[in-house]
Amino acid sequence: xxxxxxxxxxxxxxxxxxxxxxxxxxxxxxxxxxxxxxxxxxxxxxxxxxxxxxxxxxxxxxxxxxxxxxxxxxxxxxxxxxxxxxxxxxxxxxxxxxxxxxxxxxxxxxxxxxxxxxxxxxxxxxxxxxxxxxxxxxxxxxxxxxxxxxxxxxxxxxxxxxxxxxxxxxxxxxxxxxxxxxxxxxxxxxxxxxxxxxxxxxxxxxxxxxxxxxxxxxxxxxxxxxxxxxxxxxxxxxxxxxxxxxxxxxxxxxxxxxxxxxxxxxxxxxxxxxxxxxxxxxxxxxxxxxxxxxxxxxxxxxxxxxxxxxxxxxxxxxxxxxxxxxxxxxxxxxxxxxxxxxxxxxxxxxxxxxxxxxxxxxxxxxxxxxxxxxxxxxxxxxxxxxxxxxxxxxxxxxxxxxxxxxxxxxxxxxxxxxxxxxxxxxxxxxxxxxxxxxxxxxxxxxxxxxxxxxxxxxxxxxxxxxxxxx
Amino acid sequence: xxxxxxxxxxxxxxxxxxxxxxxxxxxxxxxxxxxxxxxxxxxxxxxxxxxxxxxxxxxxxxxxxxxxxxxxxxxxxxxxxxxxxxxxxxxxxxxxxxxxxxxxxxxxxxxxxxxxxxxxxxxxxxxxxxxxxxxxxxxxxxxxxxxxxxxxxxxxxxxxxxxxxxxxxxxxxxxxxxxxxxxxxxxxxxxxxxxxxxxxxxxxxxxxxxxxxxxxxxxxxxxxxxxxxxxxxxxxxxxxxxxxxxxxxxxxxxxxxxxxxxxxxxxxxxxxxxxxxxxxxxxxxxxxxxxxxxxxxxxxxxxxxxxxxxxxxxxxxxxxxxxxxxxxxxxxxxxxxxxxxxxxxxxxxxxxxxxxxxxxxxxxxxxxxxxxxxxxxxxxxxxxxxxxxxxxxxxxxxxxxxxxxxxxxxxxxxxxxxxxxxxxxxxxxxxxxxxxxxxxxxxxxxxxxxxxxxxxxxxxxxx
Numbered sequence: 001x002x003x004x005x006x007x008x009x010x011x012x013x014x015x016x017x018x019x020x021x022x023x024x025x026x027x028x029x030x031x032x033x034x035x036x037x038x039x040x041x042x043x044x045x046x047x048x049x050x051x052x053x054x055x056x057x058x059x060x061x062x063x064x065x066x067x068x069x070x071x072x073x074x075x076x077x078x079x080x081x082x083x084x085x086x087x088x089x090x091x092x093x094x095x096x097x098x099x100x101x102x103x104x105x106x107x108x109x110x111x112x113x114x115x116x117x118x119x120x121x122x123x124x125x126x127x128x129x130x131x132x133x134x135x136x137x138x139x140x141x142x143x144x145x146x147x148x149x150x151x152x153x154x155x156x157x158x159x160x161x162x163x164x165x166x167x168x169x170x171x172x173x174x175x176x177x178x179x180x181x182x183x184x185x186x187x188x189x190x191x192x193x194x195x196x197x198x199x200x201x202x203x204x205x206x207x208x209x210x211x212x213x214x215x216x217x218x219x220x221x222x223x224x225x226x227x228x229x230x231x232x233x234x235x236x237x238x239x240x241x242x243x244x245x246x247x248x249x250x251x252x253x254x255x256x257x258x259x260x261x262x263x264x265x266x267x268x269x270x271x272x273x274x275x276x277x278x279x280x281x282x283x284x285x286x287x288x289x290x291x292x293x294x295x296x297x298x299x300x301x302x303x304x305x306x307x308x309x310x311x312x313x314x315x316x317x318x319x320x321x322x323x324x325x326x327x328x329x330x331x332x333x334x335x336x337x338x339x340x341x342x343x344x345x346x347x348x349x350x351x352x353x354x355x356x357x358x359x360x361x362x363x364x365x366x367x368x369x370x371x372x373x374x375x376x377x378x379x380x381x382x383x384x385x386x387x388x389x390x391x392x393x394x395x396x397x398x399x400x401x402x403x404x405x406x407x408x409x410x411x412x413x414x415x416x417x418x419x420x421x422x423x424x425x426x427x428x429x430x431x432x433x434x435x436x437x438x439x440x441x442x443x444x445x446x447x448x449x450x451x452x453x454x455x456x457x458x459x460x461x462x463x464x465x466x467x468x469x470x
Numbered sequence: 471x472x473x474x475x476x477x478x479x480x481x482x483x484x485x486x487x488x489x490x491x492x493x494x495x496x497x498x499x500x501x502x503x504x505x506x507x508x509x510x511x512x513x514x515x516x517x518x519x520x521x522x523x524x525x526x527x528x529x530x531x532x533x534x535x536x537x538x539x540x541x542x543x544x545x546x547x548x549x550x551x552x553x554x555x556x557x558x559x560x561x562x563x564x565x566x567x568x569x570x571x572x573x574x575x576x577x578x579x580x581x582x583x584x585x586x587x588x589x590x591x592x593x594x595x596x597x598x599x600x601x602x603x604x605x606x607x608x609x610x611x612x613x614x615x616x617x618x619x620x621x622x623x624x625x626x627x628x629x630x631x632x633x634x635x636x637x638x639x640x641x642x643x644x645x646x647x648x649x650x651x652x653x654x655x656x657x658x659x660x661x662x663x664x665x666x667x668x669x670x671x672x673x674x675x676x677x678x679x680x681x682x683x684x685x686x687x688x689x690x691x692x693x694x695x696x697x698x699x700x701x702x703x704x705x706x707x708x709x710x711x712x713x714x715x716x717x718x719x720x721x722x723x724x725x726x727x728x729x730x731x732x733x734x735x736x737x738x739x740x741x742x743x744x745x746x747x748x749x750x751x752x753x754x755x756x757x758x759x760x761x762x763x764x765x766x767x768x769x770x771x772x773x774x775x776x777x778x779x780x781x782x783x784x785x786x787x788x789x790x791x792x793x794x795x796x797x798x799x800x801x802x803x804x805x806x807x808x809x810x811x812x813x814x815x816x817x818x819x820x821x822x823x824x825x826x827x828x829x830x831x832x833x834x835x836x837x838x839x840x841x842x843x844x845x846x847x848x849x850x851x852x853x854x855x856x857x858x859x860x861x862x863x864x865x866x867x868x869x870x871x872x873x874x875x876x877x878x879x880x881x882x883x884x885x886x887x888x889x890x891x892x893x894x895x896x897x898x899x900x901x902x903x904x905x906x907x908x909x910x911x912x913x914x915x916x917x918x919x920x921x922x923x924x925x926x927x928x929x930x931x932x933x
Contacts, residue, residue, distance in 0.1 A: 018720075047749055051752070051754065058755075058758060090599065091596050093599065094571075094593075100754075108592055110588055110589070110590060110750070110754075111753070114598070115571065116748075116814060117747070118738055118741050118821050119847065120825060122568065122602060123601070123735055123738065125739075126735035126736060146716065242619065245615075245723050246615075246619075249612075254603075256601075257602065257603040260594075260596065260600040260601075261602065263597065269591075269592060269593050271509075272592060273513060273516070346596075349596075350596055353600075
């Protein structure tokens with residue numbers, strides 16, 4: 001019985017000119033989004049790889065220098081573009097792509113692409129993720145809003161039920177039929193996307209893509225369930241359509257903005273000025289109450305005692321290298337603290353956003369999608385932390401070289417290409433999928449909750465299905 | 471007619487809620503905008519205060535002859551920064567636009583503009599990517615939905631219920647009846663809109679008593695009214711063909727999707743693809759090369775110095791010579807970077823130019839561009855700010871460099887004569903002039919659509 005209903009709905013949907021036209025529009029928009037993203041991905045990947053190589057070359061070819069001069073010269077870390085970023089750019093337009101790794105300082109990532117776009121970018125970017133998060137659900141709503149109300153208004157619902165179909169079978173049949181039709185209509189776009197992904201990056205990102213497919217599938221199912229339930233309960237098709245459109249607009253566009261701005265009002269982000277003042281104050285005094293100068297003095301006394309000498313100049317090492325090391329330890333702890341403050345403020349804003357996703361499953365979907373695509377805020381932090389780790393290791397190597405290979409007061413010490421090669425090469429490695437997924441527990445729970453509530457609502461609705469139009 | 475429509479709408483239950491929701495959303499959005507700019511204001515005030523106290527301390531020290539305060543090199547190149555502040559625009563809190571993305575203050579030093587043009591404020595990128603909830607958003611995105619909800623069945627529902635036929639039988643012509651209904655509803659929406667926008671402006675701290683606040687606000691009312699009128703006219707046009715109410719609703723929702731969501735996104739995509747911004751990544755490597763080249767020149771400076779002063783060999787350069795070398799290094803980096811940074815400005819102008827053409831594709835883009843232009847958050851005001859900051863930096867740098875090069879030292883009189891940055895606000899008239907053509911086109915579009923709708927309506931069967 002279910003299969004019969006499903007077949008009928010499936011054929012009906014595919015025969016409907018409006019559905020076919022809608023699917024065509026989605027296909028064209030999706031392909032446009034894919035084409036522009038793919039072109040940008042190719043450009044950006046090539047450019048960042050080239051820049052990273054060039055920076056490395058400049059570093060190795062910087063000539064003979066004191067290692068501390070080289071430390072001030074520093075190196076740049078670039079964030080490589082990830083292939084699934086073409087599907088969901090996430091927050092990447094609003095995050096810097098390069099970080100200057102220099103002595104004593106942890107810098108912010110700079111070069112946000114959105115800074116160089118027109119103000120219209122704030123309307124939202126046309127991406128494949130947008131097509132699937134906003135437009136496909138609209139299509140599903142338009143396909144399904146009259147599924148029950150229309151039959152009721154036309155009097156066919158009564159005939160159907162009289163012919164022995166139970167309301168539950170009818171509901172399930174319509175769900176399967178309409179869902180199948182939607183999948184079939186979207187199949188070409190999905191296939192092109194997957195092909196583009198495999199072409200660009202082999203099979204490395206296929207598991208992530210399949211996770212995305214699954215999550216978007218769940219969201220689609222959720223929207224379809226909601227549309228059918230509303231259609232079954234509404235007094236008329238018109239009422240069903242209005243309710244569903246209002247829901248779609250609010251959930252897709254209004255709640256996310258309100259939640260994001262509410263988060264900022266509740267937990268303001270510290271300004272760059274606040275950040276700098278905090279860093280400067282802590283650098284001067286030290287975090288544990290012991291000033292960096294006192295730490296240096298303590299170490300000096302220890303070393304003089306250890307080597308049984310009276311003066312720094314008689315040490316078998318360059319004490320300046322040790323001083324740089326101590327300063328960096330203090331500096332690193334201070335930057336950890338203040339980046340921590342900044343990150344926690346943003347985290348609390350994101351918490352508000354996440355909490356509001358209970359009202360808008362689209363937000364939960366967007367959060368999961370960015371995490372899996374590697375374009376979330378946390379992925380940016382992963383990049384920033386990786387770069388910072390590299391910076392610390394680099395500074396450590398340079399400071400040690402000064403300490404070990406020169407003597408205190410030896411101003412003319414120079415190191416060369418051998419050392420610059422020994423410092424290694426910065427390379428951006430994306431975060432493993434499992435770790436990204438681990439962060440999706442909350443939004444996944446929200447999606448599952450919505451699904452559970454809607455399944456419950458549809459069961460209740462089919463039990464008390466209104467057969468006659470009001 | 472107005473009262474009758476209001477009663478009818480109240481019975482439907484939808485209108486009062488929709489109007490109240492619209493008004494509340496506008497107020498909430500204005501509050502939100504004010505909160506954002508309030509934070510900016512506090513930062514700006516703190517920066518200004520800090521600078522004043524630094525200046526005062528330096529002037530005092532200079533009077534006492536403290537070397538760090540009398541050395542133009544030390545002060546200009548490492549101690550003092552003048553905050554170039556972009557004050558909030560009168561209507562800024564109503565349309566945030568790029569206002570939370572682009573910096574509203576630059577720390578100008580004697581070093582080149584490249585040092586401040588590339589800096590950004592740390593922020594929550596998830597929020598930035600989600601978009602702002604401001605009054606412009608409520609008007610451009612949500613107002614059409616309210617209009618659609620109130621008018622998608624203006625003819626079809628009456629026909630479905632047979633009211634249209636009754637009205638015609640009782641002596642009114644069908645177009646007259648429908649237009650009367652529509653105008654009554656439009657009057658309600660526009661009336662509510664005006665009250666809400668003015669209230670939002672008051673909440674947002676717009677100086678409504680002064681021309682620079684009142685005139686753009688009046689223009690805002692015109693934009694919002696024309697934009698609402700466009701959607702009413704579109705609803706009438708869609709209704710003027712015999713179709714069911716839910717078909718009309720689907721069609722209007724589709725139009726909203728295309729005009730409000732897709733057209734602006736595609737316009738941005740077109741502008742940023744056709745006139746792609748130069749690469750920031752390349753800028754990074756270019757800056758590095760310029761710095762390296764300047765450093766090599768500085769090394770030559772140093773060698774020359776020790777050649778001229780053999781007695782100093784093995785020691786350090788004296789303060790003046792050192793900062794003269796720094797000044798030359800900075801000047802040469804700035805000179806190398808200026809054309810590179812200029813490319814970004816040029817390309818941004820081209821993007822803006824394309825957007826100003828493509829905006830006519832959608833009334834939503836048109837309304838958005840006009841609202842943000844009037845609020846000073848469409849990027850043009852920021853470009854002006856950047857240009858003024860860069861020009862100011864030239865004078866600021868010259869102030870220190872000229873004294874440094876002739877070996878003069880700074881006294882309290884020099885501190886009193888320091889140039890100070892003050893943003894010269896573009897004239898209100900020029901801002902209004904920018905939206906004149908878009909508004910005229912929008913008005914024309916409304917008139918055209920209304921005329922087409924009326925022509926269609928006359929041929930509409932009443933049952």
